Amino acid sequence: EAGVAQSPRYKIIEKRQSVAFWCNPISGHATLYWYQQILGQGPKLLIQFQNNGVVDDSQLPKDRFSAERLKGVDSTLKIQPAKLEDSAVYLCASSLGRTGTDTQYFGPGTRLTVL
């Protein structure tokens, strides 16, 4: 079974530029998550989708971050404009459902460096 795919794996940009990340979840997984992991910290949820609808985006800085999941499969996360503090690893995860017992499976992440 293929895992969660993410691209690119690494990205370096200058502040105020824009950047986009792509995620393809495990086939059949209805729920998709984007997490931000700053160096030395645990991942923090940015946004959660159930199919193509947003379930929770309370931690998403909406003035600069946006995400979509068209057709309920792939997802993109965008940052515009980027700030230095956005340097982090962006992890995508998926799960079969969105109950508390569902296991989330993570992709390899995209490491973003903002200069």
Place this chain on the structure above:
Amino acid sequence: AQSVAQPEDQVNVAEGNPLTVKCTYSVSGNPYLFWYVQYPNRGLQFLLKYITGDNLVKGSYGFEAEFNKSQTSFHLKKPSALVSDSALYFCAVRDQSGYALNFGKGTSLLVTP
């Protein structure tokens, strides 16, 4: 609010010795608890989870964890450590309302030959 604490930044153990990585949690109601491992430049890999039932949960790669409700703990254990177990370990909790996992800050495990 739900949270987990991993009190140790780093755990050092010799190969072949038992290992324990500690985790305590705070949640209203019954918790759902998870352990993940992260190798350098890799995403998080699921190890095991506690939902209900037996307090001793067995997972991948010989790891197990013990749920202790009175101490609100969910420590990760392995009877005999391998050098290849060296990685970053994260404990996470969810309450019954579902949604996001709340992660601890992680514990770096170093197993020396």
